[in-house]
Amino acid sequence: MAQKSLIDRLAILADAAKYDASCASSGTAKKNSLGGKGIGSTEGMGICHAYAPDGRCISLLKVLLTNHCIFDCHYCINRKSSNVERARFTPQEIADLTLSFYRRNYIEGLFLSSGIVKSSNHTMEQLVECARILRQEYDFRGYIHLKTIPEADPELVHQAGLHADRVSINVELPTDSGLTRLAPDKDARQIEGAMGGMKMAIRQAKDETKRFRHAPRFAPAGQSTQMIVGADAASDADIVGKASRLYDTFRLRRVYYSAFSPIPDASAVLPLKRPPLIREHRLYQSDWLMRFYGYAPGEVMQATEADGNLPLDIDPKLAWALKFRERFPVDVNRATREELLRVPGLGVKAVGQIIASRRHRTLRLDDVARLTVSITKVRPFICALDWRPVMLTDRADLRALLAPKREQLELFAA
Numbered sequence: 001m002a003q004k005s006l007i008d009r010l011a012i013l014a015d016a017a018k019y020d021a022s023c024a025s026s027g028t029a030k031k032n033s034l035g036g037k038g039i040g041s042t043e044g045m046g047i048c049h050a051y052a053p054d055g056r057c058i059s060l061l062k063v064l065l066t067n068h069c070i071f072d073c074h075y076c077i078n079r080k081s082s083n084v085e086r087a088r089f090t091p092q093e094i095a096d097l098t099l100s101f102y103r104r105n106y107i108e109g110l111f112l113s114s115g116i117v118k119s120s121n122h123t124m125e126q127l128v129e130c131a132r133i134l135r136q137e138y139d140f141r142g143y144i145h146l147k148t149i150p151e152a153d154p155e156l157v158h159q160a161g162l163h164a165d166r167v168s169i170n171v172e173l174p175t176d177s178g179l180t181r182l183a184p185d186k187d188a189r190q191i192e193g194a195m196g197g198m199k200m201a202i203r204q205a206k207d208e209t210k211r212f213r214h215a216p217r218f219a220p221a222g223q224s225t226q227m228i229v230g231a232d233a234a235s236d237a238d239i240v241g242k243a244s245r246l247y248d249t250f251r252l253r254r255v256y257y258s259a260f261s262p263i264p265d266a267s268a269v270l271p272l273k274r275p276p277l278i279r280e281h282r283l284y285q286s287d288w289l290m291r292f293y294g295y296a297p298g299e300v301m302q303a304t305e306a307d308g309n310l311p312l313d314i315d316p317k318l319a320w321a322l323k324f325r326e327r328f329p330v331d332v333n334r335a336t337r338e339e340l341l342r343v344p345g346l347g348v349k350a351v352g353q354i355i356a357s358r359r360h361r362t363l364r365l366d367d368v369a370r371l372t373v374s375i376t377k378v379r380p381f382i383c384a385l386d387w388r389p390v391m392l393t394d395r396a397d398l399r400a401l402l403a404p405k406r407e408q409l410e411l412f413a414a
């Protein structure tokens with residue numbers, strides 16, 4: 001059979017990569033006269049955006065080396081029993097594509113993943129080879145994010161870190177039982193073992209960089225992982241617990257949450273419907289509460305409902321505040337940073353500005369309003385020089401008053 005053209009393979013393998021949430025695909029729908037496949041089109045071909053270690057938003061070519069796979073993970077469109085059109089690149093082809101897009105200023109880096117072809121070791125070798133060609137033969141200084149294969153030889157996984165800025169190893173599912181049921185070829189211990197090895201190597205490289213100016217760099221942007229949400233029965237409390245353990249144990253930079261999306265010819269063990277996208281959003285909010293707002297995982301879990309899931313109509317910070325109303329109102333002129341960070345509607349930046357401003361004057365409600373997006377949400381939980389929320393936190397209908405309007409929530413279903 002004739003080899004598919006480069007552009008056809010790119011269409012297949014960039015589209016297949018969109019299921020990986022570790023960097024989000026561009027939402028741009030820019031078609032052209034070639035039905036969305038020609039030069040300039042951003043539809044179907046995977047340009048995605050990610051944040052570099054210095055905080056810049058960068059665009060990456062997001063693509064798979066191949067969507068052939070010898071594994072049979074039920075939730076994956078590329079699993080061996082799936083009926084999708086298959087394609088494959090060589091490491092040289094990916095390196096050339098990356099460089100040519102980079103030279104045209106379309107991208108600033110590469111996000112490369114792959115199905116498992118022949119064996120885990122063979123696949124890992126191919127991924128590393130692509131990054132090696134870019135770095136050593138083309139002297140490519142752009143950003144590289146490599147997915148690694150936890151079942152591969154640890155030495156091969158290690159080599160990924162020598163070329164990539166960021167590496168990721170997907171835990172896939174929040175519970176070991178979910179993994180055994182839905183990804184029978186994968187092993188939770190192997191995945192965590194690979195993450196542990198990566199953590200040690202990153203730490204060692206950091207130490208060496210401090211001692212030797214020319215020490216080799218090793219995954220300077222750290223490691224991340226992805227969890228699929230809604231493909232099994234795991235609750236948000238299970239997911240929050242798992243994410244927090246992964247952050248603590250493996251010093252991950254990010255845990256990405258990916259709402260399970262139904263795939264053609266889906267296995268009968270999967271749910272028929274995708275979970276609401278807002279659930280994924282609530283999990284990201286809970287993740288921020290743990291990473292930037294000082295909430296312990298147990299506190300985030302306190303915000304869940306009786307079924308162990310976070311409420312969908314309000315954000316987890318508001319849900320927590322409504323459950324622990326006795327902790328409010330807090331006085332914006334006296335409260336500690338930690339107490340202010342608990343106030344629904346006050347972000348990290350606004351809290352910093354409140355603390356800086358109150359050194360010079362006593363704050364009124366209007367002063368706080370100027371620093372927030374919505375004072376309506378903040379007002380019931382604070383006092384200021386001219387404001388005290390009489391009986392407001394005791395109101396039974398406070399949740400309904402503060403919940404976003406239905407149309408705002410429907411944006412997530414679009």
Ligand code: SF4
Nearest residue numbers: 069071073076079115
């Ligand atoms: S290993 Fe599993 S998740 Fe990865 S491509 Fe193969 S079937 Fe899909």
